[in-house]
Amino acid sequence: MPAQQQAIIVQSPKAPFVLGTCDVPSPADGEVLIKTMVVGLNPANWIQREYNILIDKYPVVLGNDVAGIVEAVGKGVEGFKKGDRVFGRAAKGGFQQYTILAAKGFIIPIPENASFEEVATIPMAFTSACIGLFAESPIGIALNPTFSLDTKHQGESALVIGGSTSVGQFVVQLLKTLGFSRIVVYSSKAHFEYLQELGATECIDRRAVPLESLPGALTAPVKVVYHTIDLLALNTAYDCVAEGGSIVTCQPTAPFDRDVQVKNVRFIRLAPDPSMMEIFLKNEANAVKCLAEMLERDIIKGNRYEVLENGVEGIIGGLGRLQKGEVSGVKLVAHPHDPVS
Incomplete structure (x- = not known):
């Protein structure tokens, strides 16, 4: 695992999304580090940057919907191990090649019949x-x-x-x-x-x-x-x-x-x-359990999707399309480990 990774970074309030590098994080107690194979884009991502929502410091890497392979686990983590295929919602930090997920948050094993792309469309929406x-x-x-x-x-x-x-x-x-x-x-x-x-x-x-x-x-x-x-x-x-x-x-x-x-x-x-975060997280935990059961019973499926080209850098253009209202009927997803041309 490298010490540094490519990421889409917002350097200061309302600054543009730019391609850069940052350290690969280490999982703290109760956290899981995944190698992000696919990240999904949401309109909420550009809205968060535009209106400085729930950002406590800069520079910051945004992005939430991720799917990948467990790379490392922190102390106290049960139920997940290196090599597991998982997807989930990151608090932020999805627009990079390695992402931290809370082991007791939104993180679910990927069903055998599902692709990284399909499940990366699910969490936020x-x-x-x-x-x-x-x-x-x-x-x-x-x-x-x-x-x-x-x-x-x-x-x-x-x-x-x-x-x-x-x-x-x-x-x-x-x-x-x-x-x-x-x-x-x-x-x-x-x-x-x-x-x-x-x-x-x-x-x-x-x-x-x-x-x-x-x-x-x-x-x-x-x-x-x-x-x-x-x-x-x-x-x-x-x-x-x-x-x-x-x-x-x-x-x-x-x-x-x-x-x-x-x-x-x-x-x-x-x-x-x-002020609603505690209520939201409690209900999100219930939603995660519900989703896991629905996936197991095959009664829900992810969005149709479009894969963006150009690895991590492709995320910038995708967010621009979302902000302009140029996306219809599909979820935009990116492959962070694809080469940037």
Whole structure:
């Protein structure tokens, strides 16, 4: 194992992502060091840099969704050993060739039939979908607070705005697992067939139906709306939800000026809030157990993905595409150990 590694570094607040080098970390007590074979990119990564969210010092290496091979374990680690194939969510530090994961955090053995690329699409997006739907307030709408796969909601309806996004794809699958009878997705027509395979029962083409017309395009209001994309769509989410229903958004900066009390609507905004970290981590642990069971029972799958070229450096261009809204229906992933040209 080398002493230094290639990484994508942010040198100071709001500075650009740049290719550089840094030390390979050693795992502390309760930590696992992995050789990062694949890292997934999230819109949250550029948002974190842009708004200086949960960054306590610079320079910093961001990135969260990783899959790889255990290289070393710290004291007190049980259940993992050198050579194991694992994936998980790093607090940060995913955009480099070796990454630290907490042994009691989000880290799961990779199923034999799954690739590094597939599982690297899962952690952040699945967690946002699962916690937003399952957990109790203030971070979820409590559809399944025990995170049990036996909880069912037959006859209920939901709308996913941005169904083809990474989060949206997991929302659709989780709603299907919960037994929702009507799962409507608002997305590009190009993704309809795939979303129906995941569990969507109705599809509305966002190019044919503008946002202001979406409520009228629904055959009836829905009990749950999950808003994943398009900042201007959050007010539309309210217009689509039935009285007494629930709205979840994973867009921390989306404007919302509706009065939820008029329709007695429960509104949850999933936002990176340090004061909520303890609650988040508790629910993430439940989500991880739920995910492991779903993978074992083969009832959930990762996003479709696109592999970026040019190793670690390719991450910079990928993050730029995400910030410009140039990615649709796939998760961008990179191979940190591929050569940089």
